[in-house]
Amino acid sequence: MSDKFEDIRTFVAVVQARGFAQAGKRLGIAKSAVSRRVNDLEDRLGTRLLNRTTRQLSPTTAGAELYQRGVRILADFQEAEDAVSSGSNEPAGKLRISAPASFGSHCLGQIMPEFMSRFPHLQVELELEDRLIDLVATGFDMAIRISRLKDSSLIARKIVTIHHVVCGSPDYLRLRGRPTLPEDLREHTTLRYSYVDDY
Numbered sequence: 001m002s003d004k005f006e007d008i009r010t011f012v013a014v015v016q017a018r019g020f021a022q023a024g025k026r027l028g029i030a031k032s033a034v035s036r037r038v039n040d041l042e043d044r045l046g047t048r049l050l051n052r053t054t055r056q057l058s059p060t061t062a063g064a065e066l067y068q069r070g071v072r073i074l075a076d077f078q079e080a081e082d083a084v085s086s087g088s089n090e091p092a093g094k095l096r097i098s099a100p101a102s103f104g105s106h107c108l109g110q111i112m113p114e115f116m117s118r119f120p121h122l123q124v125e126l127e128l129e130d131r132l133i134d135l136v137a138t139g140f141d142m143a144i145r146i147s148r149l150k151d152s153s154l155i156a157r158k159i160v161t162i163h164h165v166v167c168g169s170p171d172y173l174r175l176r177g178r179p180t181l182p183e184d185l186r187e188h189t190t191l192r193y194s195y196v197d198d199y
Contacts (some may be wrong), residue, residue: 004044005077007036007038007041007044008041008042008066008070008073008074009027009074010023010034010037010038010041010068010164011037011038011041011063011067011070012029012067012070012071012074013026013027014034014038014050014057015037015050015059015063015136015139015141015194016139016141017065017139018056018057018058018138018139019057020034020035020038020057021034029122030055032134038050039059039130041176044179045062047060047064048060048062049062049063051063058137059136059137062090062137064136067136068136068154073120075099080160090105090119090121091121091122092121092122093121093122093123094122094123094127095122095123095124095126095141095142096125096127096139096141096145097124097125097126097141097142097143097144098127098133098135098138098140098142098144099126099127099128099143099144100128100129100130100144100145100146101128101130102130103146104128104144104160105143105149106146108126112124112126125139132145132147135154144159146162155167165186167181168188170199176188176189
């Protein structure tokens with residue numbers, strides 16, 4: 001009889017590692033054992049959890065839902081263990097972070113050395129890019145976004161308010177006039193950041 005907790009832990013590792021072999025390395029078990037646990041989980045739930053191709057692996061809709069819930073279950077379990085453990089509660093392992101390039105280089109670059117010095121057993125993998133990505137499919141643990149949260153299955157925390165401003169050169173404003181209302185911008189030639197959300 002399979003261990004339901006280990007099946008969930010294995011499935012989460014497969015999604016995060018984007019493969020059975022890498023998940024096996026993380027968990028310290030054989031690739032065949034990883035595959036068997038995921039198959040047992042799919043059989044027990046009666047649904048397919050992963051889209052498997054020769055080149056990539058990604059969760060199905062049901063798999064994405066189970067992944068989100070599984071991450072929370074594992075986090076709650078770890079928190080419970082830490083709360084009653086007499087040992088160290090220091091974070092360890094790999095933390096994959098996705099962040100915008102400008103924010104990452106300007107803000108995170110200043111604090112990451114201190115953060116990593118404070119938690120020496122934590123391996124941080126920071127990827128800076130402005131393209132919005134699917135956190136579940138790409139295996140990131142967290143992301144910093146200058147955006148509204150669209151997927152309600154994700155857990156978000158507001159850390160800062162970003163203010164947007166409209167700028168124009170003096171020559172342009174003399175030629176085209178100064179807008180007074182946001183609607184006036186429809187009559188102007190504008191340059192927009194290509195990855196910004198529509199308001």
